[in-house]
Amino acid sequence: MVSKKQKFRTVLLIIILAIAIIAGVFGVSYAKGSVVFPWEVTEKQEEEPQVAEEPEAEKVKEATAKEEELQKEVEKVEEPEEPVEEEPEEPETTAATTGVSLDYYGALHVEDGKLVDESGDVAVLTGVSSHGLSWYPEYISPETIESLRNNWGINVIRLAMYTSDYNGYCVAGEDVQNTLKDNIDAAVEAATENDMYVIIDWHILNDSNPNEYKAQAIQFFGEMVRKYEDNENVIYEICNEPNGDTTWEDICAYADEVIPVIRNVDSDAVILVGTPNWSSDLDSVMEAPLDYDNIMYTYHFYAGTHKSSARNTLTDALDAGLPVFISEYGFVSADGDGSVDTKEAAKWQDIIDEYQLSSCIWNLSNKAEGSALISSDCDKTADWEEEELSEQGQYFFDMLTTIDTSKQENEKISDETSEDIKEKEQKLNKEKSNLEKKR
Secondary structure, three states: OOOHHHHHHHHHHHHHHHHHHHHHHHHHHHHHOOOOOHHHHHHHHHHHHHHHHHHHHHHHHHHHHHHHHHHHHHHHHHOOOOOOOOOOOOOOOOOOOOOOOOOOOOOOEEEOOEEEOOOOOEOOOEEEEEOOOOOOHHHHOHHHHHHHHHHHOOOEEEEEEEOOOOOOOOOOOHHHHHHHHHHHHHHHHHHHHOOOEEEEEEEOOOOOOHHHHHHHHHHHHHHHHHHHOOOOOEEEEOOOOOOOOOOHHHHHHHHHHHHHHHHOOOOOOOEEEOOHHHHOOOHHHHHOOOOOOOEEEEEEEEOOOOOHHHHHHHHHHHHOOOOEEEEEEEOOOOOOOOOOOHHHHHHHHHHHHHOOOOEEEEEEOOOOOOOOOEOOOOOOOOOOOHHHEOHHHHHHHHHHHOOOHHHHHHHHHHHHHHHHHHHHHHHHHHHHHHHHHHO
């Protein structure tokens, strides 16, 4: 039988063993970090967020940054663009239009002192002369020529190529010569496309006597006529305004060498020949006219300077049957400046209308002088409004609006009717003749 003392020892031993086992397990767990004492909970709770917070904060920051970027992108898309301040558009302008379209007659020739078409009907060319091609080339551009035809209705443009003045063809060198010829070529092409005639003008002035640069003139016109021999609309003006002590004999000597150069290539081209005293002496010409077909003599006037005696010189020559072309004129003074002399201008215009003369007004540019057709403060080279024209430009524009094209049309219809009547008469006569033969 076990004594109480022994039982007590056994229980105590069991308790000690249990405590030892529990302590061992607890020690191992504590060593592995699986057990936390109550006094360590607060410390760990304070430390853990610090350790865990670092990566979380970074993630939050990254997310926030991405969110902000996305928001900016959204704002870019959603936010309306600020309106760009555009320059105010210039108000649309309407080019002044005469309502007239002058005839294009086809090939021309000179007959009985008149410029005529292939049927022998009078052809009237009305248009403008450029200023010096070296100085105002922009006014013979294709756009300008098209505008002149469409808006003003004119049917001829004169290309004034100076020979000896600043940058003139004969004094400025090969580069300038090539540029001038290129500009002429573009203008001839534009005139052809727009059913217009074009005058190539050897514009002597300060050189006075055309013989001074005769060799260059021969070379130039030889090149031009070979280039344009198939153009029925090209007219050659071989000397603009002989002046000083240049005589008609001097001009004839020059013409006798230049005209054959043109005729050897184009036997039918119309050629204009300048006359002494700035193309105003027709008396000398009537005494000894040139012996060539399709020749016309130029006459120049400026209404502010040239009055009744100058008009008498012109009408006397016309009445005598001399073929005259007004290749340059103005309604201002002979120096190219001043105001329009409306009284004298009207008298000159009456003669042009009465004798059905062809003419080119001086000059198409915006130069600050009375004869320029465009106002000096206007830099447009086409589609002008009437207020953008100079005083002379407006006078010329108004004159164009009064041209009666119906008269020309009626004359054509009458000619056609006459031809029809003749044809019917011939047909009837032929039928009568056949009937008589049958009888």
